């Protein structure tokens with residue numbers, strides 16, 4: 221089957237191509253169409269064969285019911301046992317719009333449409349193309365999201381085409397879905413109206429109209445044994461190909477945390493992706509950084525999520541880190557989807573923040589203490605514990621006298637010093653270790669259990685320098701002076717990275 225693309229110009233009246241689409245639906249075929257939430261895959265809700273085709277095209281389990289889309293309130297009265305007052309009030313306030321209500325069904329809609337349930341999910345979309353399509357087809361349109369099961373819902377026609385071309389008769393291209401996340405689902409058949417899926421219409425908005433509203437336990441708790449009431453919520457949800465982790469906490473610490481992961485990945489030849497707010501996008505050093513929108517604009521963030529997740533699958537990233545987006549509006553729905561995509565993997569950067577910096581060298585009496593003393597002398601490093609260590613220290617040697625002389629001549633006082641060997645006891649979850657040379661890094665990782673590619677780095681590489689730190693060993697004072705300058709330069713860069721408005 222060849223899938224037609226019917227491009228509809230919203231600015232011109234008439235929507236002439238919709239008649240063709242309407243005919244396809246009336247004749248039992250499938251048409252994907254835009255709504256304000258996401259693109260839907262529509263078929264005649266009263267035709268069991270149409271519904272079967274929907275399940276087949278999506279690869280969707282047949283016990284996962286479809287939402288029936290209507291264009292006029294009277295169509296609701298035709299298909300449910302009764303219309304409770306709460307449904308009337310909610311419809312008055314939020315229809316047409318991104319709210320789906322679950323009510324008791326009568327016999328007009330076949331059970332194939334509702335996945336065997338005696339309840340039915342109904343929504344009146346706000347999108348003009350969707351409403352026109354329903355009216356012109358003279359059908360009620362059963363429509364789940366127009367993606368292959370297990371993929372993010374489509375927010376543009378291209379997403380639909382990519383997933384379903386060859387499997388459906390047509391897709392109407394009406395531009396971007398404005399909201400970009402699926403509708404809020406509220407169950408009005410329980411004693412207390414219950415949200416089964418969060419969306420653009422929030423709990424608070426609903427409560428303002430009908431009083432107390434609960435949230436389905438499975439949406440808040442993570443207990444696997446709690447069976448979600450919306451059958452669709454029990455299925456494995458979309459997860460990007462790369463492992464996705466949400467990083468929450470103070471944004472500066474989030475940036476530092478993520479960038480340290482980027483460097484660790486780079487060392488292993490792996491590419492990292494980041495989902496960033498537009499305010500912070502330039503602060504990440506990852507190879508692929510995608511802006512999801514301004515953190516001040518919850519709607520924009522929600523609108524872009526699914527596109528971004530799909531875009532990442534086209535890249536070669538092996539890990540993705542996302543900022544966390546908290547807010548009172550649609551952010552709740554956004555975080556619900558993001559958490560699912562991440563398999564609930566969340567780290568708190570505040571707790572992971574680096575507090576101890578160790579410079580480690582061969583015997584720990586020359587370049588590593590020089591780096592430690594320089595860093596300690598800098599502004600804005602007083603919150604760090606800064607240490608120097610040697611990889612192998614047989615005698616507690618004093619500071620190399622030339623290092624001491626260079627430090628002193630630069631106004632850095634040196635106290636009591638003797639070299640100390642680096643051990644596992646020095647390393648905890650907030651420790652970062654820097655070496656001057658790659659061979660030292662490798663030795664440390666090989667020798668110590670707690671040292672690894674996530675916490676042990678070559679200093680110049682970490683700050684993005686191409687050159688190594690000069691080794692002055694055996695040279696004169698002047699060479700030690702040059703080493704000092706090089707280190708100072710590199711450490712300034714380190715402070716910028718570590719200390720972003722700490």
Ligand code: AMP
Nearest residue numbers: 285339340341364365449450451452453
């Ligand atoms: P989608 O069409 O992909 O947005 O998915 C529709 C969602 O509505 C799925 O999570 C379904 O499980 C849910 N749903 C549809 N009908 C019912 C119903 N009668 N009772 C509970 N949940 C429903």
Ligand code: MG
Nearest residue numbers: 364365373402
């Ligand atoms: Mg869906």
